[in-house]
Amino acid sequence: MHPHITGKTRLYGLVGDPLTAAKSPQLLNQLFVEQRIDAVCVPFWVKAEDLSAFVAGARALRNLSGLLVTMPHKQRMLDFVDELDPTASRVGALNVIRCNEDGRWVGAIFDGVGCVLGMQWEGNHPAGKSVLLVGAGGAGRAIAFAVAAAGTRTLTISDVDEQRAGELAESVAAETGCITHSGPPDPHGFEVVINATPLGMNAYDAMPVNPERLAPGTIVVDIINAPEPTQLRRAAHARGCRTQDGGPMHEGQAVHALRFLGFDYRPAGKSAPDDGVLFAPARNASP
Template identity: 65%
Template sequence: MHPRINGSTRIYGLIGTPLKSAKSPMLLNKLFAEAQADAVCIPLEVGTGGLVEFVRGMRAVNNLSGLLVTMPHKQSMLDLVDDLHPTSLQIGAINVIRCDKDGRWVGAVFDGLGCVLGMQRQGVTLLGKSVLLVGAGGAGRAIAFAVAAAGARSLIISDLDQHRAQDLAQCVAKQGSCAVHAGPADPTGHDIVINATPLGMNPDDPMPIDAENLIPTTVVVDIITRPEPTALLLEAQSRGCQTLDGQPMHVGQALLALSFLGFEDIERRYWSGL
Protein backbone atom coordinates (compact mmCIF):
# COMPACT_ATOMS: atom_id res chain seq x y z
CA MET A 1 0.00 0.00 0.00
CA HIS A 2 1.26 3.49 -0.86
CA PRO A 3 2.12 5.74 2.10
CA ARG A 4 -0.51 8.35 2.92
CA ILE A 5 -0.23 11.39 0.66
CA ASN A 6 0.37 14.57 2.62
CA GLY A 7 1.50 18.16 2.18
CA SER A 8 5.14 17.21 1.71
CA THR A 9 4.58 14.44 -0.86
CA ARG A 10 6.73 14.83 -3.99
CA ILE A 11 4.61 14.63 -7.12
CA TYR A 12 5.70 12.97 -10.37
CA GLY A 13 3.52 12.86 -13.45
CA LEU A 14 3.33 10.75 -16.60
CA ILE A 15 2.25 12.90 -19.55
CA GLY A 16 1.10 11.72 -22.95
CA THR A 17 -1.97 10.43 -24.71
CA PRO A 18 -3.54 7.90 -24.67
CA LEU A 19 -2.55 6.60 -21.23
CA LYS A 20 -5.12 3.83 -20.69
CA SER A 21 -2.49 1.08 -20.99
CA ALA A 22 0.35 3.01 -19.31
CA LYS A 23 2.17 0.91 -16.72
CA SER A 24 4.70 3.45 -15.41
CA PRO A 25 2.51 4.90 -12.62
CA MET A 26 1.82 1.42 -11.25
CA LEU A 27 5.49 0.44 -11.35
CA LEU A 28 6.80 3.67 -9.84
CA ASN A 29 4.20 3.75 -7.09
CA LYS A 30 5.07 0.15 -6.21
CA LEU A 31 8.76 1.07 -5.97
CA PHE A 32 7.97 4.22 -3.98
CA ALA A 33 5.88 2.19 -1.52
CA GLU A 34 8.54 -0.49 -1.09
CA ALA A 35 11.14 2.20 -0.36
CA GLN A 36 8.71 4.12 1.89
CA ALA A 37 9.40 7.20 -0.22
CA ASP A 38 7.10 10.17 0.27
CA ALA A 39 6.34 10.40 -3.44
CA VAL A 40 3.56 9.54 -5.87
CA CYS A 41 3.30 9.16 -9.66
CA ILE A 42 0.04 10.07 -11.39
CA PRO A 43 -1.03 9.89 -15.05
CA LEU A 44 -1.73 13.24 -16.70
CA GLU A 45 -3.33 12.88 -20.13
CA VAL A 46 -2.21 15.83 -22.25
CA GLY A 47 -2.95 16.14 -25.96
CA THR A 48 -0.63 17.66 -28.52
CA GLY A 49 -2.44 20.99 -28.62
CA GLY A 50 -2.29 21.44 -24.86
CA LEU A 51 1.38 20.77 -24.19
CA VAL A 52 2.68 24.36 -24.08
CA GLU A 53 -0.16 25.49 -21.83
CA PHE A 54 0.35 22.43 -19.59
CA VAL A 55 4.05 23.18 -19.13
CA ARG A 56 3.36 26.82 -18.38
CA GLY A 57 0.88 25.90 -15.67
CA MET A 58 2.91 23.07 -14.14
CA ARG A 59 5.96 25.30 -13.69
CA ALA A 60 3.93 27.06 -10.99
CA VAL A 61 3.48 23.82 -9.00
CA ASN A 62 6.22 23.93 -6.39
CA ASN A 63 5.93 20.29 -5.29
CA LEU A 64 6.14 18.88 -8.82
CA SER A 65 9.48 17.08 -8.77
CA GLY A 66 9.51 15.43 -12.18
CA LEU A 67 7.68 14.16 -15.24
CA LEU A 68 7.81 11.00 -17.30
CA VAL A 69 7.15 11.77 -20.95
CA THR A 70 5.60 9.42 -23.48
CA MET A 71 4.11 9.76 -26.96
CA PRO A 72 3.40 12.11 -28.61
CA HIS A 73 5.54 14.56 -26.60
CA LYS A 74 9.05 13.07 -26.60
CA GLN A 75 10.32 15.41 -29.31
CA SER A 76 8.05 18.40 -28.65
CA MET A 77 9.23 18.65 -25.05
CA LEU A 78 12.79 19.40 -26.20
CA ASP A 79 11.91 23.05 -26.73
CA LEU A 80 10.09 23.39 -23.40
CA VAL A 81 12.79 22.44 -20.88
CA ASP A 82 15.71 24.54 -19.66
CA ASP A 83 18.56 22.03 -19.94
CA LEU A 84 19.21 18.77 -21.79
CA HIS A 85 21.06 15.77 -20.41
CA PRO A 86 23.68 14.36 -22.85
CA THR A 87 21.29 11.50 -23.70
CA SER A 88 18.66 13.91 -25.01
CA LEU A 89 21.23 15.97 -26.89
CA GLN A 90 22.42 12.84 -28.65
CA ILE A 91 19.05 11.26 -29.40
CA GLY A 92 16.81 14.28 -29.82
CA ALA A 93 14.05 13.19 -27.47
CA ILE A 94 12.99 13.32 -23.81
CA ASN A 95 11.26 10.70 -21.68
CA VAL A 96 11.96 12.05 -18.19
CA ILE A 97 12.22 15.56 -16.76
CA ARG A 98 13.73 16.49 -13.41
CA CYS A 99 12.24 19.65 -11.92
CA ASP A 100 15.06 21.12 -9.87
CA LYS A 101 14.49 23.28 -6.81
CA ASP A 102 15.85 26.34 -8.62
CA GLY A 103 12.95 26.04 -11.07
CA ARG A 104 14.96 24.64 -13.96
CA TRP A 105 13.64 21.60 -15.86
CA VAL A 106 16.25 19.11 -17.10
CA GLY A 107 15.27 16.58 -19.79
CA ALA A 108 16.82 13.17 -20.42
CA VAL A 109 15.94 9.96 -22.27
CA PHE A 110 16.57 6.41 -21.06
CA ASP A 111 14.65 4.29 -23.60
CA GLY A 112 17.81 2.93 -25.21
CA LEU A 113 19.90 2.52 -22.07
CA GLY A 114 16.90 0.91 -20.38
CA CYS A 115 16.56 -1.60 -23.21
CA VAL A 116 20.24 -2.54 -23.00
CA LEU A 117 20.13 -2.73 -19.19
CA GLY A 118 17.05 -4.95 -19.33
CA MET A 119 18.73 -7.27 -21.81
CA GLN A 120 21.90 -7.46 -19.73
CA ARG A 121 19.91 -8.27 -16.60
CA GLN A 122 18.31 -11.15 -18.52
CA GLY A 123 21.74 -12.51 -19.41
CA VAL A 124 21.87 -11.13 -22.97
CA THR A 125 25.14 -9.38 -23.76
CA LEU A 126 25.62 -7.14 -26.78
CA LEU A 127 29.40 -7.22 -26.71
CA GLY A 128 30.73 -8.44 -30.06
CA LYS A 129 27.26 -9.32 -31.35
CA SER A 130 25.57 -8.67 -34.68
CA VAL A 131 22.25 -6.89 -34.15
CA LEU A 132 19.24 -6.22 -36.36
CA LEU A 133 17.11 -3.31 -35.15
CA VAL A 134 13.71 -2.87 -36.80
CA GLY A 135 12.27 0.58 -36.32
CA ALA A 136 14.09 3.93 -36.47
CA GLY A 137 11.49 6.03 -34.67
CA GLY A 138 11.83 7.55 -31.21
CA ALA A 139 12.47 4.33 -29.27
CA GLY A 140 14.48 2.78 -32.12
CA ARG A 141 16.73 5.82 -32.32
CA ALA A 142 17.56 5.62 -28.61
CA ILE A 143 18.11 1.87 -28.77
CA ALA A 144 20.44 2.19 -31.77
CA PHE A 145 22.83 4.51 -29.91
CA ALA A 146 22.71 2.35 -26.78
CA VAL A 147 23.33 -0.91 -28.67
CA ALA A 148 26.39 0.56 -30.40
CA ALA A 149 27.71 1.97 -27.11
CA ALA A 150 27.26 -1.43 -25.43
CA GLY A 151 29.87 -2.97 -27.73
CA ALA A 152 27.90 -4.53 -30.55
CA ARG A 153 30.10 -5.60 -33.47
CA SER A 154 27.59 -4.58 -36.11
CA LEU A 155 24.13 -3.04 -36.31
CA ILE A 156 21.68 -3.11 -39.19
CA ILE A 157 18.82 -0.61 -38.91
CA SER A 158 15.64 -1.32 -40.86
CA ASP A 159 12.65 0.97 -41.24
CA LEU A 160 9.80 1.40 -43.71
CA ASP A 161 11.20 4.90 -44.20
CA GLN A 162 14.56 4.02 -45.73
CA HIS A 163 15.84 7.60 -45.51
CA ARG A 164 15.14 7.67 -41.77
CA ALA A 165 17.01 4.39 -41.34
CA GLN A 166 19.96 5.68 -43.36
CA ASP A 167 20.11 8.97 -41.45
CA LEU A 168 20.07 7.16 -38.12
CA ALA A 169 22.72 4.68 -39.25
CA GLN A 170 25.01 7.53 -40.29
CA CYS A 171 24.56 9.32 -36.95
CA VAL A 172 25.23 6.19 -34.87
CA ALA A 173 28.23 5.18 -36.99
CA LYS A 174 29.98 8.43 -36.01
CA GLN A 175 29.85 7.52 -32.32
CA GLY A 176 32.27 4.59 -32.21
CA SER A 177 33.63 1.41 -33.72
CA CYS A 178 30.35 -0.44 -34.31
CA ALA A 179 29.71 -1.03 -38.03
CA VAL A 180 26.27 0.53 -38.59
CA HIS A 181 24.26 0.39 -41.82
CA ALA A 182 20.67 0.59 -43.02
CA GLY A 183 19.32 -2.67 -44.40
CA PRO A 184 16.40 -5.09 -44.78
CA ALA A 185 14.41 -6.60 -41.89
CA ASP A 186 16.04 -9.99 -42.42
CA PRO A 187 17.35 -11.77 -39.30
CA THR A 188 19.70 -14.01 -41.29
CA GLY A 189 23.19 -13.90 -39.80
CA HIS A 190 22.27 -11.80 -36.76
CA ASP A 191 22.77 -12.81 -33.12
CA ILE A 192 20.11 -10.47 -31.77
CA VAL A 193 16.93 -9.08 -33.33
CA ILE A 194 15.12 -6.12 -31.71
CA ASN A 195 11.65 -5.01 -32.77
CA ALA A 196 11.24 -1.31 -31.92
CA THR A 197 8.15 -0.80 -34.08
CA PRO A 198 4.49 -0.84 -32.94
CA LEU A 199 3.88 -3.93 -35.10
CA GLY A 200 2.49 -6.60 -32.82
CA MET A 201 0.29 -4.41 -30.66
CA ASN A 202 -2.75 -5.48 -32.67
CA PRO A 203 -3.66 -9.08 -33.59
CA ASP A 204 -3.83 -8.37 -37.33
CA ASP A 205 -0.48 -6.55 -37.56
CA PRO A 206 2.02 -7.91 -40.10
CA MET A 207 5.23 -9.48 -38.80
CA PRO A 208 8.03 -6.88 -38.45
CA ILE A 209 10.67 -9.32 -39.77
CA ASP A 210 10.92 -12.37 -41.99
CA ALA A 211 10.55 -14.81 -39.07
CA GLU A 212 11.13 -17.87 -41.25
CA ASN A 213 14.83 -17.00 -41.25
CA LEU A 214 15.17 -17.18 -37.46
CA ILE A 215 17.43 -19.88 -36.05
CA PRO A 216 17.52 -21.21 -32.44
CA THR A 217 20.68 -19.27 -31.52
CA THR A 218 19.05 -15.91 -32.30
CA VAL A 219 17.83 -13.81 -29.37
CA VAL A 220 14.60 -11.98 -30.22
CA VAL A 221 13.57 -8.87 -28.28
CA ASP A 222 10.19 -7.20 -28.78
CA ILE A 223 9.90 -3.95 -26.81
CA ILE A 224 6.09 -4.05 -26.91
CA THR A 225 4.70 -4.53 -23.39
CA ARG A 226 1.45 -6.50 -23.28
CA PRO A 227 0.09 -9.40 -21.20
CA GLU A 228 0.36 -11.97 -23.99
CA PRO A 229 3.44 -12.59 -26.18
CA THR A 230 3.36 -10.86 -29.55
CA ALA A 231 3.10 -12.92 -32.73
CA LEU A 232 6.81 -12.32 -33.30
CA LEU A 233 7.75 -13.73 -29.90
CA LEU A 234 5.46 -16.74 -30.33
CA GLU A 235 7.00 -17.48 -33.71
CA ALA A 236 10.52 -17.05 -32.31
CA GLN A 237 9.75 -19.35 -29.37
CA SER A 238 8.43 -22.00 -31.74
CA ARG A 239 11.81 -21.92 -33.48
CA GLY A 240 13.75 -22.38 -30.26
CA CYS A 241 14.89 -18.75 -29.82
CA GLN A 242 15.42 -17.04 -26.50
CA THR A 243 12.88 -14.21 -26.31
CA LEU A 244 12.39 -11.05 -24.26
CA ASP A 245 9.27 -8.92 -24.21
CA GLY A 246 9.09 -5.22 -23.33
CA GLN A 247 9.03 -5.69 -19.55
CA PRO A 248 12.82 -5.78 -18.96
CA MET A 249 13.22 -2.56 -20.96
CA HIS A 250 10.29 -0.96 -19.12
CA VAL A 251 11.81 -1.77 -15.73
CA GLY A 252 15.31 -0.78 -16.86
CA GLN A 253 14.32 2.64 -18.10
CA ALA A 254 12.10 3.27 -15.06
CA LEU A 255 14.99 2.53 -12.68
CA LEU A 256 17.39 4.71 -14.67
CA ALA A 257 14.81 7.50 -14.64
CA LEU A 258 14.40 7.14 -10.86
CA SER A 259 18.16 7.39 -10.40
CA PHE A 260 18.17 10.56 -12.55
CA LEU A 261 15.36 11.93 -10.37
CA GLY A 262 17.40 11.37 -7.23
CA PHE A 263 16.19 7.92 -6.14
CA GLU A 264 19.49 6.04 -6.48
CA ASP A 265 18.58 4.04 -3.37
CA ILE A 266 15.51 2.58 -5.09
CA GLU A 267 17.61 1.43 -8.05
CA ARG A 268 20.15 -0.25 -5.73
CA ARG A 269 17.39 -1.79 -3.63
CA TYR A 270 15.66 -3.26 -6.68
CA TRP A 271 18.73 -4.90 -8.20
CA SER A 272 20.00 -6.21 -4.86
CA GLY A 273 16.61 -7.81 -4.25
CA LEU A 274 16.63 -9.83 -7.47
Protein backbone atom coordinates (compact mmCIF):
# COMPACT_ATOMS: atom_id res chain seq x y z
CA MET A 1 0.00 0.00 0.00
CA HIS A 2 2.82 2.40 0.88
CA PRO A 3 4.87 3.09 -2.29
CA HIS A 4 8.22 3.43 -0.55
CA ILE A 5 10.03 3.85 2.74
CA THR A 6 12.69 6.55 3.01
CA GLY A 7 15.29 7.47 5.56
CA LYS A 8 12.93 10.19 6.78
CA THR A 9 9.83 7.99 7.14
CA ARG A 10 8.01 8.53 10.44
CA LEU A 11 6.91 5.40 12.27
CA TYR A 12 3.54 4.78 13.92
CA GLY A 13 2.52 1.54 15.59
CA LEU A 14 -0.41 -0.37 16.97
CA VAL A 15 0.51 -2.25 20.15
CA GLY A 16 -1.68 -4.96 21.65
CA ASP A 17 -2.44 -8.67 21.99
CA PRO A 18 -4.08 -10.09 19.92
CA LEU A 19 -3.98 -8.00 16.74
CA THR A 20 -5.43 -10.40 14.17
CA ALA A 21 -8.63 -8.37 13.73
CA ALA A 22 -6.95 -4.95 13.92
CA LYS A 23 -7.79 -2.48 11.16
CA SER A 24 -5.93 0.62 12.35
CA PRO A 25 -2.77 -0.03 10.31
CA GLN A 26 -4.78 -0.22 7.08
CA LEU A 27 -6.64 2.98 7.92
CA LEU A 28 -3.52 4.97 8.78
CA ASN A 29 -1.49 3.70 5.84
CA GLN A 30 -4.30 4.57 3.44
CA LEU A 31 -4.44 8.06 4.95
CA PHE A 32 -0.67 8.46 4.57
CA VAL A 33 -0.85 7.47 0.91
CA GLU A 34 -3.81 9.76 0.15
CA GLN A 35 -2.23 12.75 1.88
CA ARG A 36 1.30 11.99 0.59
CA ILE A 37 2.71 11.74 4.11
CA ASP A 38 6.09 10.06 4.53
CA ALA A 39 4.96 7.76 7.34
CA VAL A 40 3.95 4.16 7.92
CA CYS A 41 1.93 2.31 10.57
CA VAL A 42 2.85 -1.24 11.58
CA PRO A 43 1.41 -3.68 14.15
CA PHE A 44 3.43 -4.49 17.28
CA TRP A 45 2.23 -7.77 18.82
CA VAL A 46 3.25 -7.40 22.46
CA LYS A 47 2.26 -9.73 25.30
CA ALA A 48 1.30 -8.17 28.64
CA GLU A 49 4.41 -9.49 30.35
CA ASP A 50 6.62 -7.93 27.64
CA LEU A 51 5.19 -4.40 27.70
CA SER A 52 7.99 -2.91 29.81
CA ALA A 53 10.66 -4.32 27.50
CA PHE A 54 8.77 -3.06 24.45
CA VAL A 55 8.55 0.47 25.83
CA ALA A 56 12.26 0.50 26.67
CA GLY A 57 13.07 -0.36 23.07
CA ALA A 58 10.48 1.98 21.57
CA ARG A 59 11.85 4.91 23.56
CA ALA A 60 15.11 4.52 21.68
CA LEU A 61 13.44 4.96 18.27
CA ARG A 62 13.88 8.63 17.33
CA ASN A 63 11.59 8.29 14.31
CA LEU A 64 8.67 6.91 16.34
CA SER A 65 5.92 9.55 16.22
CA GLY A 66 2.96 7.77 17.78
CA LEU A 67 1.40 4.60 19.12
CA LEU A 68 -2.14 3.30 19.09
CA VAL A 69 -2.76 1.14 22.14
CA THR A 70 -5.31 -1.65 22.42
CA MET A 71 -6.07 -4.55 24.78
CA PRO A 72 -4.60 -5.52 27.17
CA HIS A 73 -2.35 -2.48 27.58
CA LYS A 74 -4.73 0.48 27.88
CA GLN A 75 -4.42 0.87 31.64
CA ARG A 76 -0.91 -0.40 32.28
CA MET A 77 0.52 1.91 29.58
CA LEU A 78 -0.35 4.83 31.88
CA ASP A 79 2.83 4.01 33.80
CA PHE A 80 5.03 4.56 30.75
CA VAL A 81 3.98 8.00 29.47
CA ASP A 82 5.29 11.39 30.59
CA GLU A 83 2.02 13.29 30.42
CA LEU A 84 -1.69 12.52 30.31
CA ASP A 85 -4.23 14.38 28.22
CA PRO A 86 -7.35 15.22 30.31
CA THR A 87 -9.23 12.42 28.52
CA ALA A 88 -6.82 9.81 29.86
CA SER A 89 -6.40 11.26 33.35
CA ARG A 90 -10.17 11.26 33.84
CA VAL A 91 -10.75 7.77 32.46
CA GLY A 92 -7.65 6.11 33.88
CA ALA A 93 -6.64 4.50 30.58
CA LEU A 94 -5.22 5.47 27.20
CA ASN A 95 -5.41 4.28 23.61
CA VAL A 96 -3.12 6.67 21.77
CA ILE A 97 0.31 8.11 22.51
CA ARG A 98 1.85 11.10 20.77
CA CYS A 99 5.64 10.85 20.79
CA ASN A 100 6.89 14.42 20.73
CA GLU A 101 10.18 15.49 19.19
CA ASP A 102 11.55 16.32 22.65
CA GLY A 103 11.12 12.67 23.64
CA ARG A 104 8.05 13.17 25.81
CA TRP A 105 5.16 10.75 25.40
CA VAL A 106 1.64 12.15 25.85
CA GLY A 107 -1.25 9.70 26.32
CA ALA A 108 -4.95 10.19 25.56
CA ILE A 109 -8.02 8.01 25.06
CA PHE A 110 -10.80 8.37 22.50
CA ASP A 111 -12.66 5.05 22.80
CA GLY A 112 -15.56 6.75 24.52
CA VAL A 113 -16.09 9.76 22.29
CA GLY A 114 -15.42 7.52 19.30
CA CYS A 115 -18.19 5.19 20.42
CA VAL A 116 -20.63 8.07 20.85
CA LEU A 117 -19.68 9.55 17.48
CA GLY A 118 -20.17 6.19 15.80
CA MET A 119 -23.56 5.78 17.47
CA GLN A 120 -24.51 9.26 16.25
CA TRP A 121 -23.51 8.38 12.69
CA GLU A 122 -25.65 5.22 12.84
CA GLY A 123 -28.72 7.01 14.24
CA ASN A 124 -28.29 5.41 17.66
CA HIS A 125 -27.35 8.46 19.75
CA PRO A 126 -27.66 7.66 23.50
CA ALA A 127 -28.96 11.12 24.50
CA GLY A 128 -32.13 10.88 26.58
CA LYS A 129 -32.01 7.08 26.76
CA SER A 130 -31.46 4.49 29.48
CA VAL A 131 -28.17 2.68 28.87
CA LEU A 132 -26.72 -0.58 30.16
CA LEU A 133 -22.95 -0.75 29.75
CA VAL A 134 -21.34 -4.16 30.24
CA GLY A 135 -17.61 -3.95 30.91
CA ALA A 136 -15.68 -1.49 33.08
CA GLY A 137 -12.18 -2.03 31.69
CA GLY A 138 -10.22 0.52 29.65
CA ALA A 139 -12.72 0.88 26.80
CA GLY A 140 -15.70 0.54 29.14
CA ARG A 141 -14.43 3.33 31.40
CA ALA A 142 -14.02 5.68 28.45
CA ILE A 143 -17.46 4.82 27.07
CA ALA A 144 -19.08 5.33 30.48
CA PHE A 145 -17.85 8.92 30.76
CA ALA A 146 -18.61 9.68 27.12
CA VAL A 147 -22.20 8.39 26.99
CA ALA A 148 -22.94 10.15 30.28
CA ALA A 149 -21.49 13.41 28.93
CA ALA A 150 -23.53 12.94 25.74
CA GLY A 151 -26.81 13.28 27.65
CA THR A 152 -27.76 9.71 28.58
CA ARG A 153 -30.80 9.76 30.88
CA THR A 154 -29.61 6.93 33.12
CA LEU A 155 -26.53 4.71 32.99
CA THR A 156 -26.07 1.31 34.61
CA ILE A 157 -22.58 -0.22 34.61
CA SER A 158 -22.03 -3.95 34.98
CA ASP A 159 -18.74 -5.80 35.33
CA VAL A 160 -17.54 -9.16 36.62
CA ASP A 161 -15.64 -7.08 39.18
CA GLU A 162 -18.57 -5.53 41.04
CA GLN A 163 -16.33 -3.21 43.04
CA ARG A 164 -14.76 -1.85 39.87
CA ALA A 165 -18.21 -1.24 38.37
CA GLY A 166 -19.38 0.52 41.54
CA GLU A 167 -16.34 2.78 41.72
CA LEU A 168 -16.68 3.70 38.07
CA ALA A 169 -20.38 4.49 38.51
CA GLU A 170 -19.56 6.81 41.41
CA SER A 171 -16.85 8.58 39.40
CA VAL A 172 -19.09 9.05 36.36
CA ALA A 173 -21.95 10.40 38.47
CA ALA A 174 -19.66 12.84 40.27
CA GLU A 175 -17.98 14.01 37.07
CA THR A 176 -21.00 14.33 34.77
CA GLY A 177 -24.12 14.56 36.95
CA CYS A 178 -25.67 11.68 35.01
CA ILE A 179 -27.78 9.28 37.10
CA THR A 180 -25.35 6.35 37.20
CA HIS A 181 -25.46 3.06 39.11
CA SER A 182 -23.78 -0.33 39.02
CA GLY A 183 -25.85 -3.46 38.59
CA PRO A 184 -26.19 -6.90 37.02
CA PRO A 185 -25.89 -7.43 33.24
CA ASP A 186 -29.65 -7.76 32.78
CA PRO A 187 -30.67 -5.90 29.60
CA HIS A 188 -34.40 -5.97 30.33
CA GLY A 189 -35.90 -2.47 30.36
CA PHE A 190 -32.95 -0.64 28.81
CA GLU A 191 -33.19 1.30 25.56
CA VAL A 192 -29.48 0.88 24.75
CA VAL A 193 -27.16 -2.02 25.62
CA ILE A 194 -23.41 -1.66 24.99
CA ASN A 195 -20.99 -4.58 25.20
CA ALA A 196 -17.54 -3.24 26.12
CA THR A 197 -16.11 -6.62 27.17
CA PRO A 198 -13.89 -8.92 25.06
CA LEU A 199 -16.70 -11.50 25.01
CA GLY A 200 -17.44 -12.23 21.37
CA MET A 201 -13.88 -12.03 20.05
CA ASN A 202 -13.85 -15.83 19.99
CA ALA A 203 -16.62 -18.02 18.63
CA TYR A 204 -16.83 -20.06 21.85
CA ASP A 205 -17.21 -17.04 24.16
CA ALA A 206 -20.25 -16.73 26.40
CA MET A 207 -22.53 -13.81 25.62
CA PRO A 208 -22.20 -10.74 27.89
CA VAL A 209 -25.98 -10.56 28.41
CA ASN A 210 -28.89 -12.98 28.09
CA PRO A 211 -30.43 -12.12 24.69
CA GLU A 212 -33.77 -13.56 25.78
CA ARG A 213 -34.06 -10.53 28.08
CA LEU A 214 -33.74 -8.05 25.20
CA ALA A 215 -36.90 -6.28 24.10
CA PRO A 216 -37.55 -5.72 20.38
CA GLY A 217 -36.33 -2.29 19.32
CA THR A 218 -33.50 -2.16 21.85
CA ILE A 219 -30.29 -0.68 20.44
CA VAL A 220 -27.49 -3.23 20.94
CA VAL A 221 -23.96 -1.98 20.35
CA ASP A 222 -21.15 -4.54 20.37
CA ILE A 223 -17.81 -2.73 20.18
CA ILE A 224 -15.98 -5.82 18.94
CA ASN A 225 -14.73 -5.09 15.44
CA ALA A 226 -15.01 -8.45 13.70
CA PRO A 227 -15.65 -9.36 10.06
CA GLU A 228 -18.67 -11.49 11.02
CA PRO A 229 -21.49 -10.57 13.45
CA THR A 230 -20.85 -11.70 17.01
CA GLN A 231 -23.20 -14.14 18.72
CA LEU A 232 -24.69 -11.23 20.65
CA ARG A 233 -25.49 -9.26 17.51
CA ARG A 234 -27.00 -12.28 15.78
CA ALA A 235 -29.17 -13.11 18.79
CA ALA A 236 -30.21 -9.47 19.24
CA HIS A 237 -31.12 -9.17 15.57
CA ALA A 238 -33.27 -12.28 15.89
CA ARG A 239 -35.07 -10.59 18.79
CA GLY A 240 -35.92 -7.57 16.63
CA CYS A 241 -33.25 -5.26 18.04
CA ARG A 242 -31.25 -2.60 16.23
CA THR A 243 -27.63 -3.72 16.22
CA GLN A 244 -24.33 -1.96 15.64
CA ASP A 245 -20.86 -3.48 15.38
CA GLY A 246 -17.50 -2.00 16.34
CA GLY A 247 -16.85 -0.44 12.93
CA PRO A 248 -18.47 2.97 13.56
CA MET A 249 -16.71 3.27 16.93
CA HIS A 250 -13.41 2.34 15.28
CA GLU A 251 -13.87 5.09 12.69
CA GLY A 252 -15.10 7.56 15.29
CA GLN A 253 -12.14 7.12 17.59
CA ALA A 254 -9.82 7.29 14.57
CA VAL A 255 -11.15 10.78 13.79
CA HIS A 256 -10.28 11.98 17.30
CA ALA A 257 -7.01 10.04 17.62
CA LEU A 258 -5.67 11.25 14.28
CA ARG A 259 -6.49 14.83 15.18
CA PHE A 260 -4.52 14.29 18.39
CA LEU A 261 -1.60 13.01 16.30
CA GLY A 262 -1.82 16.02 13.97
CA PHE A 263 -3.71 14.61 10.99
CA ASP A 264 -6.93 15.71 9.32
CA TYR A 265 -9.20 12.70 8.85
CA ARG A 266 -12.94 12.23 8.48
CA PRO A 267 -14.70 9.31 6.76
CA ALA A 268 -16.51 10.31 3.59
CA GLY A 269 -20.08 11.40 4.21
CA LYS A 270 -19.69 11.54 8.01
CA SER A 271 -20.35 14.55 10.22
CA ALA A 272 -17.52 16.21 12.10
CA PRO A 273 -17.28 15.48 15.83
CA ASP A 274 -18.31 18.00 18.44
CA ASP A 275 -15.08 18.37 20.41
CA GLY A 276 -17.10 19.69 23.33
CA VAL A 277 -18.09 16.13 24.22
CA LEU A 278 -14.48 15.38 25.14
CA PHE A 279 -14.73 17.15 28.47
CA ALA A 280 -18.18 18.69 28.87
CA PRO A 281 -20.24 17.27 31.74
CA ALA A 282 -23.83 16.24 31.14
CA ARG A 283 -25.40 18.38 33.88
CA ASN A 284 -27.12 20.65 31.38
CA ALA A 285 -27.33 18.22 28.48
CA SER A 286 -30.63 17.69 26.74
CA PRO A 287 -31.78 14.95 24.37
